Amino acid sequence: MQTRQLLKIAALAAGLTLALAGCSALSTGNSNTVVLGGNLSGASEVPPVNTAGSGTVEARFDKSTQVLTWKVSFTGLSGPATAAHFHGPAAPGSNAGVVIPFAGSTSPIEGSATLTPAQAADLLAGKWYANVHTAANKGGEVRAQISVR
Incomplete structure (x- = not known):
């Protein structure tokens, strides 16, 4: 009976150790990932x-x-998107040049890019926005300021 109890305790300890190790791994991974987004x-x-x-x-x-x-999804535009990209640095209510053009303009648009330290700082400070352009709205039909979620 003592052996059975020791085995149960050992199994419980092993399970707890694995659970804690998993939590540490998740915490470490999450601390390096920042979730961002916005509504167009x-x-x-x-x-x-x-x-x-x-x-x-x-x-x-x-x-x-x-x-x-990123993943950019949109619907209901006045016509097909003619271009889409990230702009910055700009606060809400201000315009700026293109920082990263998107490959393609059909929803959903997915992509990735490696940022410079200055670009990363502007992005994380909320100074980037996504813009989707159409023929009827050459300057942009829908826009979303990007912020940390």
Whole structure:
């Protein structure tokens, strides 16, 4: 009976050790990944655009590798998207040049890029926005300021 109890205790200790190790691994991994995003709308454009278009930007930035990955989804635009990209640095209500052009303009747009330290600092400070352009709205039909989630 004592042997059986010792085996149960040993199994419980081993399980607890594995669980704690798993938590540590998750914590370490999560501390290097920043989740970012924004909601695309015409109201966020500068100047604002009256459109039924909307969408979302979902992104993750890995601080250890400096790699940004993204997925941009949109619908309801006045016509097909003609271009889409990240712009910066710019605060909400301000415009800026293209930082990263997206490969393609059909929703959803997915991609990744390695950022410079200056680009990463601007991104994490909320100074980037995503913009989707159409023929009817050459300056952009929907825009989302990117922020940490």
